[in-house]
Structures are given as C-alpha cells and as structure tokens.
Amino acid sequence: xxxxxxxxxxxxxxxxxxxxxxxxxxxxxxxxxxxxxxxxxxxxxxxxxxxxxxxxxxxxxxxxxxxxxxxxxxxxxxxxxxxxxxxxxxxxxxxxxxxxxxxxxxxxxxxxxxxxxxxxxxxxxxxxxxxxxxxxxxxxxxxxxxxxxxxxxxxxxxxxxxxxxxxxxxxxxxxxxxxxxxxxxxxxxxxxxxxxxxxxxxxxxxxxxxxxxxxxxxxxxxxxxxxxxxxxxxxxxxxxxxxxxxxxxxxxxxxxxxxxxxxxxxxxxxxxx
Amino acid sequence: xxxxxxxxxxxxxxxxxxxxxxxxxxxxxxxxxxxxxxxxxxxxxxxxxxxxxxxxxxxxxxxxxxxxxxxxxxxxxxxxxxxxxxxxxxxxxxxxxxxxxxxxxxxxxxxxxxxxxxxxxxxxxxxxxxxxxxxxxxxxxxxxxxxxxxxxxxxxxxxxxxxxxxxxxxxxxxxxxxxxxxxxxxxxxxxxxxxxxxxxxxxxxxxxxxxxxxxxxxxxxxxxxxxxxxxxxxxxxxxxxxxxxxxxxxxxxxxxxxxxxxxxxxxxxxxxxxxxxxxxxxxxxxxxxxxxxxxxxxxxxxxxxxxxxxxxxxxxxxxxxxxxxxxxxxxxxxxxxxxxxx
Amino acid sequence: xxxxxxxxxxxxxxxxxxxxxxxxxxxxxxxxxxxxxxxxxxxxxxxxxxxxxxxxxxxxxxxxxxxxxxxxxxxxxxxxxxxxxxxxxxxxxxxxxxxxxxxxxxxxxxxxxxxxxxxxxxxxxxxxxxxxxxxxxxxxxxxxxxxxxxxxxxxxxxxxxxxxxxxxxxxxxxxxxxxxxxxxxxxxxxxxxxxxxxxxxxxxxxxxxxxxxxxxxxxxxxxxxxxxxxxxxxxxxxxxxxxxxxxxxxxxxxxxxxxxxxxxxxxxxxxxxxxxxxxxxxxxxxxxxxxxxxx
Numbered sequence: 001x002x003x004x005x006x007x008x009x010x011x012x013x014x015x016x017x018x019x020x021x022x023x024x025x026x027x028x029x030x031x032x033x034x035x036x037x038x039x040x041x042x043x044x045x046x047x048x049x050x051x052x053x054x055x056x057x058x059x060x061x062x063x064x065x066x067x068x069x070x071x072x073x074x075x076x077x078x079x080x081x082x083x084x085x086x087x088x089x090x091x092x093x094x095x096x097x098x099x100x101x102x103x104x105x106x107x108x109x110x111x112x113x114x115x116x117x118x119x120x121x122x123x124x125x126x127x128x129x130x131x132x133x134x135x136x137x138x139x140x141x142x143x144x145x146x147x148x149x150x151x152x153x154x155x156x157x158x159x160x161x162x163x164x165x166x167x168x169x170x171x172x173x174x175x176x177x178x179x180x181x182x183x184x185x186x187x188x189x190x191x192x193x194x195x196x197x198x199x200x201x202x203x204x205x206x207x208x209x210x211x212x213x214x215x216x217x218x219x220x221x222x223x224x225x226x227x228x229x230x231x232x233x234x235x236x237x238x239x240x241x242x243x244x245x246x247x248x249x250x251x252x253x254x255x256x257x258x259x260x261x262x263x264x265x266x267x268x269x270x271x272x273x
Numbered sequence: 274x275x276x277x278x279x280x281x282x283x284x285x286x287x288x289x290x291x292x293x294x295x296x297x298x299x300x301x302x303x304x305x306x307x308x309x310x311x312x313x314x315x316x317x318x319x320x321x322x323x324x325x326x327x328x329x330x331x332x333x334x335x336x337x338x339x340x341x342x343x344x345x346x347x348x349x350x351x352x353x354x355x356x357x358x359x360x361x362x363x364x365x366x367x368x369x370x371x372x373x374x375x376x377x378x379x380x381x382x383x384x385x386x387x388x389x390x391x392x393x394x395x396x397x398x399x400x401x402x403x404x405x406x407x408x409x410x411x412x413x414x415x416x417x418x419x420x421x422x423x424x425x426x427x428x429x430x431x432x433x434x435x436x437x438x439x440x441x442x443x444x445x446x447x448x449x450x451x452x453x454x455x456x457x458x459x460x461x462x463x464x465x466x467x468x469x470x471x472x473x474x475x476x477x478x479x480x481x482x483x484x485x486x487x488x489x490x491x492x493x494x495x496x497x498x499x500x501x502x503x504x505x506x507x508x509x510x511x512x513x514x515x516x517x518x519x520x521x522x523x524x525x526x527x528x529x530x531x532x533x534x535x536x537x538x539x540x541x542x543x544x545x546x547x548x549x550x551x552x553x554x555x556x557x558x559x560x561x562x563x564x565x566x567x568x569x570x571x572x573x574x575x576x577x578x579x580x581x582x583x584x585x586x587x588x589x590x591x592x593x594x595x596x597x598x599x600x601x602x603x604x605x606x607x608x609x610x611x612x613x614x615x
Numbered sequence: 616x617x618x619x620x621x622x623x624x625x626x627x628x629x630x631x632x633x634x635x636x637x638x639x640x641x642x643x644x645x646x647x648x649x650x651x652x653x654x655x656x657x658x659x660x661x662x663x664x665x666x667x668x669x670x671x672x673x674x675x676x677x678x679x680x681x682x683x684x685x686x687x688x689x690x691x692x693x694x695x696x697x698x699x700x701x702x703x704x705x706x707x708x709x710x711x712x713x714x715x716x717x718x719x720x721x722x723x724x725x726x727x728x729x730x731x732x733x734x735x736x737x738x739x740x741x742x743x744x745x746x747x748x749x750x751x752x753x754x755x756x757x758x759x760x761x762x763x764x765x766x767x768x769x770x771x772x773x774x775x776x777x778x779x780x781x782x783x784x785x786x787x788x789x790x791x792x793x794x795x796x797x798x799x800x801x802x803x804x805x806x807x808x809x810x811x812x813x814x815x816x817x818x819x820x821x822x823x824x825x826x827x828x829x830x831x832x833x834x835x836x837x838x839x840x841x842x843x844x845x846x847x848x849x850x851x852x853x854x855x856x857x858x859x860x861x862x863x864x865x866x867x868x869x870x871x872x873x874x875x876x877x878x879x880x881x882x883x884x885x886x887x888x889x890x891x892x893x894x895x896x897x898x899x900x901x902x903x904x905x906x907x908x909x910x
Contacts, residue, residue: 011720014716015716015720015722018709018716019724019728021713022713022728022731024757025777025784026731026734028750028756028757029750030734030738032746032750032755032756033742033746075652078648078652079651079655081648083652085644085648088649094656096892097660100660100664101660103889103892105843105861105881105888106740106844106845106862107862107866108865111667112663112666115666115874115878116662117362118361119362119382121666131538133364136358136361136362136364150659150660169642173641173643174641179644180644182643182644204736208742211740211844211845214845218348219349220313220348221346221347221348223311223313223346228740228741228742231741231742232741232745232849235485236481236482236485237321238484238488238506238509240749244745244746244749247742247745250738250742251738251742254739255734258736258737262733353871354871360872433867436867473854475854486770490752490753491752491754492753606873615686615687
C-alpha cells in the first residue's frame, strides 16, 4: 500500500517536473511572442502584418519554401530509390553526404555558397556576363534554402523503403514492368505518408531558415529579405512590437504545419492498423 | 515523363532568366527608360529613418519630373560589412556608407572610380555627424567625459570597429581624447584605450544592434554612438535617456557615391546621380537636419543649431593622417585594436 | 526534424546487409537515378563544400595553426563545446524524464505535452532568438526573476545555454520514446516482484535498454547546439572571449572579408560535426550488432 502511494507520488513528481520544464522553456517564449505582438493593440498588429515590406518578405519566404519543397521531394524520391533499391559500393558515403546539410552549422551552409558564387570566385564573371545575379539576390536565397532542406524528404522515406525490402519491386520487374511503372504502382504508394511528412518538414525548415540565408541575402528590403531576416531588421529598428507581430506569422505558419503533420501521422497510423 | 520533367525544369530556368533580366529598354546613354525603376541604396546602420523619409521625397520628385515610378530599396547594416558585400557582388546602385574608407575599399575592387570623393560637393558628404554619449535618465553614473568611461564601475557599449563604421568613429573620438590628454604618449594612450574596451560589455556588429542592446535589453551604463542615433533614441523613449557631449569628439564624415559598374549594367546612372545630388537640395538638407544629421548647407545647419552644439573640440580624419593610415595602424589584423583584445 | 531518423542509421545497417545479398539490380532505372543523385550531390553539396578546403589551403600551415590556436578562436570553441555540452546534458536528463512520462503515464493534457515537444523544431530560430531575448532581458519576466537572484542571463553564457537548450529539447525525447514504448514490461515486473527497488530497476533494467537511444539523441542534440546561430546571436551579443560562439566568430570573419580565416575555423568546425556523426553511427551500429547477437 505504501509502495503504491509512493509510486503515485513519483508519477506526479515526474509529470510536474516535465510540465514545469516545458512551461518555462516552450510556453513562455511562445507567449512572449504573442503578447509582444499584441502589445500595441489589434489595429497596430494588423497594420504591421499587412505592411508592404512584410508582405514582400512573406512572398519571398513562400517562394523559397516552395522551391525547396519541389527540389527536395524530387531529389528525395530519386535518391531514396537509388540508395534502397540497388546495391552498389559507396552507398554509405552517399548517404552521409546527403546528411551533410543538416549536420553542419547554418552559417557554414550560407558561407560555402558565398565563397562559390561571390565576386572573387570563378563562377561570378560567367554569371555576370549573362546578367544573372545569384549571390545577394533571390536565386541565391533559393539555392541556400534548397541546400539546407535537401535531406528532409530523403530521410523520411529511406527507413520505410529499407524496412520493406525490394521483393515486390523485383517481382514486378520480373513480370516486365518498367522502372517508372514500378515506382508509381509499387514503391510510391508505400512511402506516400513519409513523403508527405518530409514535404511538411522541409517547408517548415525552409520558412524558418535564418543563419544560412542571412549570409547570402544582402538584406535588401523588399527584395531579398525573407521573413526571418525581416524580423531581425525590425528588431534592430526598435520596432520590437512589429518584429513580434511578423514573428507571429511565422509562428502560426509553423505551428499549423506541425499540427498538420501530427494529425496526418495519427490518421495514417490508424489507417494502417 | 522524363522529357516532361526536363521540359518543366528548362521552362522554369528560362522563366527565372526572363524575370531577372527584364527591363532592357535603354536610351542612347544607356539609361533605362522603363516605367518602373528600382534603385538599390546600400547604407550603414542608423540611416534607416533618414532614407525612409528622403526616399519618399525623392520618389515623388522623380515621378513628377520624369514620369518614371521609382522604387528605392534599402539595405542597412554595419558599414564595413555592407561595403564588403558590395565588393563581393551585392548590386548596389548607390552606397551611402559611414566613412570614406569603406567606399574606398569598394573602389579598390574596381567597382567605383577612384576619384569618387571629388564628384560631389563637400567631399561627397551631404550630411555628417559626430560621436556622443547616451546615458540613462538622471545620469546615475555621473558620466561627463571620456575619463569616466574607463572607471571600473562603468559598463560601456560600442560596436565592433572591424565591422561597424560608427564604431570606428567612436574609437577615433576616444583616441583623439587620449592623445590630447596624454600628450601623444603612445603607451599611455594605448593603456587608456585598453581600459576603455575592457569596460565594453557588449560588442555588437553594427551601431543599431548596439543601441538595441542598450535600450531594449538594458545593457551598459553608457552607449557611445552617433549624435543622430542618440537623438533618435532620446526621442523614441522620452525622458529615459540623456545625451552627453564629451570635450573631444570627431567630425564623422559620411560620404555617398554611385557604384559605377552597377549603374552601368542596370542603366540607372542618371537616376543614381540625381538621387545623390538631390541630397544637397534645401528640402533634403532639412530632412537630414530633422533626422538629426548635421547638414552640409550652412544655412540649414544654422536654422537647426539648437540640436547641433559646437562647443567641443571636433577633430577630423585628416588630423589622423587619413583613413588609409588609420585603418592600417588601428584596425588591420594585428593592429592596435587587435592588441587591445589580446 | 532529424529525430525521426535517429533509428535509421542503425536499422539501415541491418536491412542494408540483407538487401545487398539478394538484390542484383533486377529493378530497372539504376543508371538514371544513381546518376541524378550523384550529379546533384556533386553540384549542390560537394562542390560548395570543397570551397572551404580551397580557401583553407590558401593559408600556409603556420598561419592556419596560428588562426585556429589564437586565443580568441580557442576560447570560442571552448565556449561552444561547453555550452553545447551543458545544454545537451540538461536535455538528456529532461528528455528521458519527459519520454518516460509520455510513455508510461496517463494524465490530462498529455497530448498537449506531446505536441509542445515539437515546437522548438517548428519555431524559426530567429523567432526563438528574439522571444528568448525579450523574456530573459532585464525587462522580461524571467530576466526580472533572475536579476532578483542576482543573475543576469541575456548577453551571458547562461543566455547561450538557455537558447541552446530550447532548440534541442526534442532530440532525446523523440529518440527515447519509441524504444521505451517497445520495452518489455515483464522483466521490470519480474524484477519488481523479486523486490528490486524502483531506482535499481531503472538503473539495471530500463536504462541499459534505452541507453543507445539516449546516446544517439544526445549526439544529435549536441551537433545541433554546436552549429546553432540564429537563436544565440540575439541573446549572446558577441563579446569576444565572453559570449562569442564559433558560428558567430565565423560570421564576423566573413563580415571582415577574411574568407580564408573563416574557412579555416569552419573547417575545424566541420571536423567536429563529422566526428559527432561518426561516433554516434558507430555506437548505434555497435548496439545493433549486440542486439542481433543476443537474438
């Protein structure tokens, strides 16, 4: 009897510790954003989030996220297929290389493209002749965003494909199906859900990327400012309230994506059982 | 499908090419004749408010006189950092940086003609400023002059002179004071500078970040900053701060220039030149003064003289032998600033 | 985001082995998909990354070591490593507790707690940065609380540790949760019925089972903390020798146009990142082998 009471006490102790920790570390910062955003009233808030530069930054952010979703999902499917459907030497190396963008610091991610496309590099004169700006321009921002999100879809699909093995695809191939048909009919249906999670993850990472984009953006207001950079600018302009208001857009978007993923995960696992 | 995919890729690449390269309508001098033009102004940290109002004024004026809709795009940051980004490929039509040295460094990379500073009046400085102290209400630490900043109980805020132009002026103002006080005794001057920077509690990368640390985050007892930044802060938070003029400071000249190679490729030479010349207009000079920059036009300066006291010693960069010499002696790798920190 | 695949390096080994023995490229499309993958990686990852090496090589060996072992850089590495380590330790302990609570107990609000864990991953780092700075600055709620205790958080090491703790909360939780879920209760019950105390059960029965997952979660969290920039830059205030972490020093070298020195520091940082990845892979594959042996 004493044992049982004791165990209950431990249970609640652990729950309370967890709850307090999460309250201080997660809820309070979130609350700070919301209260900061509404500090000067709803009218001010609406004014801040419909500001010309905020909207331009939002559009750029969505553009970059969209591009990164397209590239990472196509690349993720192709690379995951190559890595899991065939055996070849150096497979482990390829997998580690794909992981590099999430392993290294965002600052280094931005920096390598600064070195590659900057004026002192050998690609710059070529691009300059054709009249394409990459660095400190929108294409550079998109390339960097694609880079940091590159492994997102791949990492979601690979474990599932590996767990499934290749028997079904082999059987289909023996029956004469071509690669595209096998992919469409056999492989893709089995990774549909992880594929969608991967897309959501890469969209949310792409929207929030700060360090890497900051290196290569040039901070041109209304031109190469993404939302996270715009937040920094507003913050540095003493417009703390506006900075929090713009932050709240990102908070809403990212939490919506997160909840969408959690819901889909629940839905898909229920469907499976 | 494979073909479809590559087709899709190809079209999207072409699309982006068209989108970035559009607007190739030029007159015989190579100036763009498009109805909508953008001009990129890469500036230093605290000029945000100044250019916000000047751009509004100039855009309207330009539209009236030429019918072209002009959109000026701003970028702000530490002056040194901004200059390096321009030198490294940031396509700025005009640069309005915190000190001539930064514009010189762009000129050295071949993007700006080397005689740039002679192209506009007053050394290409439509406005200038000086360095002051900002302290908290009532001046609780009784800060009067540079001497008080090396007291062990005082915590100082100034940005990093390696990345910020304002920080270089701050540094030089302190240095000028030390030279005078210690009668050019280099050991004592170095000691003073070391003591000063030992008291610095946050070394941000730009002037604005430094101000934010001081005001929003309550760091430090005194902020060494631009006069205009001090006034702006004082205005934003009425009564929370006050400005102290030290006995010695610098005339912080902040020249402007077009970026020759960029305006040539953008076809914006005419607009860019007019944009900078426009800064010397009486109206524009008033805008400068109202944003607490000291206008180069003496009449306008006199009109606003209650904001711009002159009862302290103001040294110029020439008193130090020019930027080239200063940069090498103080801010290069292994220079005096590095030695202060090692 | 990374947590979902903590298991994958380990699982990969096993399934990879099985697969390689049976597949002989029966499935068409190898050339195309392999070609695209390698080309893409070459252009987007290897080529840019090689620039770090190219720029590092511009320095003479002496200069390289001079840069790397300069007091300021060494201090920033020490600061980065120690702050990342502390944040990871906090999150390892809290992560195990939270995972345990989420798996073993039923209580109201459990679903909310589960969703809260995800927020540090979902929230952009710059948002985290400004909100933590506001919260822990001298005007913020927590900042006031701490300053009553005579501790200042913003612009100190503590601030960095708090920011790093925030961004890496989910790693250990998410890697321990599934393992704890699959754990066989019967051993614990048997141990319990034999009179073993709860702490003994945890130490001897539960912990050995979840240890590899704890380790791999902690390794990921450590790696993330080491590279984190966005949230720290707002709260740290980049004071040389005091709050200047490695990514900030790289950033300021870039802003000073000192690309070779930035590359040299980044190069060392890359070595650290790869070492962490390597060690955690070895531990997890080692662990799979042990388990496979038992079975």
